[in-house]
Amino acid sequence: MIDSVHSYAFGLGTKNSEGEIIEVYYPKPQIHPSKTEIQRLMEISNLEDTGFIELSDKHIARVRSSIEEGMFSDHTEIFERISQKATIVLMVQIADSSPKSIPEAFLKLHLLSHRLAKPNSINLDGLFGILKNLAWTNQGPIDLMDLPLRQLEARTNGNLLSIQSVDKFPQMANYIVPSGVRIADTSRVRLGAYIGSGTTIMHEGFVNFNAGTLGPAMIEGRISAGVIVSKGSDLGGSSSTMGTLSGGGTELVSVGENCLIGANAGIGFPLADGCTVEAGLYVTAGTKINMLNENGDLVQIAKAKDIRFIKNLTRLK
């Protein structure tokens, strides 16, 4: 018998023309569920390890009786509304291992955006390879192999198949808008972003998956994969944080509390609390910088990567 399960969720999946699940929407993902819930999930699904099943009518009936018994109460609304059209998926993760399927990869991304797991805290190894490159359209996600015919059909019917994105990751807001946030242009925040309460992402802001803000923040710049911005910080328009996926090195960049990275500025090293980087200045890990204190006096000349623990540098220039 299983003592602990990392996470599970019921979701609504999309299939391509070959019947493969290419995407899943989990309205209410659950982390660290109770033993009773786990046992019931195992009974219903016959899963013995991390995996997913598509729910048949029989499965659905058993979930509904469980809901009547008071279990899976977060999923009440889903099971009230299920229609014949929908593919219902149950995904169970026994442990936080590397994702092996599309339903599992999507659950990982949901856990991050629902603030159930912080960036860099769960196993995403191989996630990129698992996800399919899809067209995200006004008719939902479409497999690229099905796209040309779907476009042609829409046009010959006098409609438009409008494509917002061709990407492995959807935009977050079509899955979850976390409480207390504003996102001026939702196309710039990927599912898997972690957006802290009190954060505003302006039109020029961007947040990749497995990255984000931990509290209130004003984001008008780019938060690359793996980068975490702590509360009270401000990323100016078009400012840049180097990621580890492209351009940056192997060390994760981060921004401490109450920092200001000016417009068109950028950093390639972890910035300690209370620091300000002047507008237009790009500080890579190897940049030699003059560090000034509150009075504008020169404190030290150093490489950027060597000052990561020094707080309250009022101006890097």
Add this chain to the structure above:
Amino acid sequence: MIDSVHSYAFGLGTKNSEGEIIEVYYPKPQIHPSKTEIQRLMEISNLEDTGFIELSDKHIARVRSSIEEGMFSDHTEIFERISQKATIVLMVQIADSSPKSIPEAFLKLHLLSHRLAKPNSINLDGLFGILKNLAWTNQGPIDLMDLPLRQLEARTNGNLLSIQSVDKFPQMANYIVPSGVRIADTSRVRLGAYIGSGTTIMHEGFVNFNAGTLGPAMIEGRISAGVIVSKGSDLGGSSSTMGTLSGGGTELVSVGENCLIGANAGIGFPLADGCTVEAGLYVTAGTKINMLNENGDLVQIAKAKDIRFIKNLTRLK
């Protein structure tokens, strides 16, 4: 009796699940209407001060008879098309006071985008607090409290509720496309922007509310709240103007006529007519700069904020 009214408009409103108006679309806002129109509006609405009413069938009948008499002629098309589904709103502003309601805040924003009032010329005090943070979707604006259920319903019906923005301000183009403009990516121009005829906003351009261009301009950079760009100027890709809302100081930034701010450049002070800022250069108010004349000779070294009245600096570097 009222001698003058600042503005009025009939509009189509959206309500949330609690019956509150969360947004209004005014196809033909009117500024400085005639005394006859005002008197009739007051009679119809029973308003005695700045305010709004929802039109009942009786109200609508009275407006229609007024239209037959030749009044409110700009609103003929609206009243020809009104259906049962729509919430019709009349907003009257006796004076240009600070907005007190959502219908009033939306009228203020419409006046700016319809070019009936220039940026910084009308009272917007408290507007930000009045507006609700909404999800702007392919099904129209949705209150965030109603969003999760609407998303779930769409998915269980095999549809997609697509969210373009989670913001207090909608994009301008869904309300008004002023004459003589191109806007390559409408998600980057907020309602309340003032876009002069002959302006092109390219994909990287951005214009906030209460900001804009007064005539022909090529905008590939960011025009922050309160910033005005005069005719004949060019903001290069990703160029930045500091606003007073975040990062900038208290003084409004502006760009004179026939200026060029290069790609990835920026300014934090008012730029006089005919100046060029080199690509990649960020000039904050305190930056020490070399000023060159047409021949490339050094004219002066000064702080940027002290040169705001000097025209035709051919290159700041």
Add this chain to the structure above:
Amino acid sequence: MIDSVHSYAFGLGTKNSEGEIIEVYYPKPQIHPSKTEIQRLMEISNLEDTGFIELSDKHIARVRSSIEEGMFSDHTEIFERISQKATIVLMVQIADSSPKSIPEAFLKLHLLSHRLAKPNSINLDGLFGILKNLAWTNQGPIDLMDLPLRQLEARTNGNLLSIQSVDKFPQMANYIVPSGVRIADTSRVRLGAYIGSGTTIMHEGFVNFNAGTLGPAMIEGRISAGVIVSKGSDLGGSSSTMGTLSGGGTELVSVGENCLIGANAGIGFPLADGCTVEAGLYVTAGTKINMLNENGDLVQIAKAKDIRFIKNLTRLK
């Protein structure tokens, strides 16, 4: 008799309220067709020079018989799906001359995005003047003269007419998603872009018409009109390439193979293979630069425009 025809295509057109064709979608544009096909096209259309016709039922019947004979096989799917609603257009280009009509301008743009013609290889003179500035909406392209009424009708019916763009060029992905690409935000790639297989355009990437990448590339910056990026190169976030349409000079900018232009950097001159431009550095044609070799030794100080043939400069700064 005609010996050679440059290109042709059958397409689905959109008309404005005055019956003018304002846009055409060509699912399968053809370049350098066979003599047999040409002769048949001329017989069907009665065209004697470059031009287009709208297909009547008689025309459609003749195309269908040709398809049964084994001709125009790429267009089989279109003619299987044609409905009464659609305006079917045949465009034939005898030679690669400057575009004279909207159907011709759209065919030119399709040839580029279908990778049938490389940027700067076909005649686009006057194309900008031929295209109409349109509203690109969730209901398809709409002439600006028809827009206010369409917006009003949508709202009075309880719907939303959502406008993605007001521009002469549509976004590419609603016409063609070439194989092997990812485009995170499709609003930033115009029809007429040439996107090489293996290219990823991230959210901050942008590609104008008559511009693009020749092979695998990671594009997080802006590729201006006329600019070509060779295989294996990486344009960092918000990086800029100067175009000839605005800001840049008369000489085309290009990026060689295996280059890296850092985040927030930019170039205003052709960059040879294997060069790296440091994050945050804007190098215009006249910038004096220090050229370092692999060991970091200073090789030379020169103006940027004079180093266009020097490969493998590991760091421009």
